[in-house]
Structures are given as structure tokens and as C-alpha cells.
Amino acid sequence: MSFLAWPLETNRIRRDVTNNTFGTVRRNADGTKRDHQGWDLVATPLTACYAIAEGVIRKSENHSPKGHGKLVILEFVFQGRTLFALYSHLSLVSVVRGTKVSQGEVIAYTGNSGNASGMAGEDQHLHFEVRTELDAGRGLAGRVDPKTLYGRAPREYTIVESHGQKRLLNPSGTGLKINAGDMRRW
């Protein structure tokens, strides 16, 4: 697989803030930092999630009301490495363990399951992470920054990728870049 598709049609870090990106970016009550294991991409519930690459579904589980809630993990190969893409806080999942999927196929719909259950408005999101191990450990262990795969995090602009017309519009898989200033707010 030479490029990764984006997990959503419109991809933007929730509230455009660092603590919704990957790394030791969040703070505890005492001011010490803690990890966020992936990207939070803003999405109203029932937004379609796409397979970022062709591969096989390795997990399709419901951990609600805790943690990731409803989740899917897709195993895929990118640049010679076997990796695992986790999509969580889902509402509906259209694949089971063992399902083979093509790149750009709809595999699930976003939601507020697990510990995202209290979220509303602009905080509703897809939690998306990329792992080097199916059962990654605590903190950042067994995970990679999605930015290292996509080349950038979608902050201060939205990556729009029309999955239905991907091959027509987007042979490089890099998406269209729309600056925040170009977006009209009603």
C-alpha cells in the first residue's frame, strides 16, 4: 500500500488543540503531563469511518461503558510494516473479526460510546490511533504518531478526502487542504 486514506471524509483535530493530538500532551490535575495515544478527530455521531488501507479486521468489540467503547482494529501493511489502526467511541460497526476490507471501504460510524459518553457538540469525535502491536501497552507503548505516517496532523485546517472519488481527485492520498479562513461560519 503506497498511501494511506484518511479515516474520515473531513478530518480535523478536535478543537484544534495539542492535547487532542498524539503524545504526552494532556495534563493531570496536579499539572503533570499524561499521554494521549492517538488523534481525536471531530465528528458528529453517525459519521462514516473508512478503512485507511486494505487489510483484515482483527478486533470488533464493545467495551462500553468504559474506555474505547465500541471499537474496530484494522491490520494493514504500510511501507513494509504491519500496523494496526484503532477506531473507537463508535456507534455502529459494519465489520466483524476476520472481515477483509479494501481501502476506503466504510467499516463503522462514529458515536459517543465508552468514556466519550458525556461529550456533546464540538467535542464529539473519533478516537483514531495507529499501533505497532495489536494489544498495545500502557501510555504510548506500541503506538506511533499518525503524523509520522500522514506527514502532518490536521490542525488549523481540515483535510477533506472524498472517498467516493478518491482515485479521480486524490491519487497521492494527501487529501485537499482547506484553510480555516476559507470555511464560512454561519
Ligand SMILES: [Zn+2]
Ligand atoms: Zn482520544
